Amino acid sequence: MLEHRHSAQEKLTDFDEYADRYEHLVEDNIKASGFSPSHFDDQKIKTLVANYTDKAICEQPLRFLNFGCGIGKSEYFIRAYFPNAQIWSVDVSKDSIERAKSRNSMLQGIVYKHFNDVSELHFSQTFDIIFAANVFHHVPELERVGILEYLRQYLSATGFLYVFEHNPYNPLTKSAFDTCEFDKGCKMIPSGAMIGLVKQAGYQQVNRRFIVFFPKFLEALIPLEKHLTWLPIGAQYYLKTK
Numbered sequence: 001m002l003e004h005r006h007s008a009q010e011k012l013t014d015f016d017e018y019a020d021r022y023e024h025l026v027e028d029n030i031k032a033s034g035f036s037p038s039h040f041d042d043q044k045i046k047t048l049v050a051n052y053t054d055k056a057i058c059e060q061p062l063r064f065l066n067f068g069c070g071i072g073k074s075e076y077f078i079r080a081y082f083p084n085a086q087i088w089s090v091d092v093s094k095d096s097i098e099r100a101k102s103r104n105s106m107l108q109g110i111v112y113k114h115f116n117d118v119s120e121l122h123f124s125q126t127f128d129i130i131f132a133a134n135v136f137h138h139v140p141e142l143e144r145v146g147i148l149e150y151l152r153q154y155l156s157a158t159g160f161l162y163v164f165e166h167n168p169y170n171p172l173t174k175s176a177f178d179t180c181e182f183d184k185g186c187k188m189i190p191s192g193a194m195i196g197l198v199k200q201a202g203y204q205q206v207n208r209r210f211i212v213f214f215p216k217f218l219e220a221l222i223p224l225e226k227h228l229t230w231l232p233i234g235a236q237y238y239l240k241t242k
């Protein structure tokens, strides 16, 4: 269907095939860290909170877009840390969206939407936060800039896009990625390349930070991680951009 936009060697993951087993596969994949998968979802949303020096902003009815929400593992944490946010969760996998809905049925104020092509997404408002966690390495290379451009038009004047991706220079991340069933055929996107993509898409300000340095058995050191965000060996990185 989208074949003409893929480079020759790309074979995309159809997450409909993984919706039922996704959580189990992630759990298995990150076993070496000692953490449960929700720890990493929690960490990502905590990272967004840490970007607000005035924490009162997190209490406001922020407009939050979870782009590529998958089976909805982050929504619990988004609601917990942004209690009054209006949340839109969107994904190209219909089965994942269905699972996200049922998994989070107790959470109020979330609109779920399945789409095939980003141009089908129309919103009547802009967003204060657009969040894309481990999505872009699953997007065909030739579509990445177009999607980033499309999302940019939906950023509010004070809003930011947060792109989280795996850091290929972390050996544990690389080994987990190489053995992950749903990452087969994908390539991790080094942070420098991701910065290039957002710049190509017209974003002007770009901040890169590295996160997740210590496994569970070194949990006591996690408070130090906030001082290490410059160190390019974190398991993941994120770009905060507008």
Ligand SMILES: C[S@@+](CC[C@H](N)C(=O)[O-])C[C@H]1O[C@@H](n2cnc3c(N)ncnc32)[C@H](O)[C@@H]1O
Pocket (backbone or CB within 6 Å): 015, 067, 068, 069, 070, 071, 072, 073, 074, 090, 091, 092, 093, 096, 132, 133, 134, 135, 138, 139, 140
């Ligand atoms: C590794 S999963 C991550 C899901 C979720 N963000 C999380 O952190 O659990 C990647 C997700 O990206 C979605 N995806 C792939 N291509 C996409 C696209 N072009 N636009 C939006 N989402 C896409 C997949 O359907 C899948 O749900």
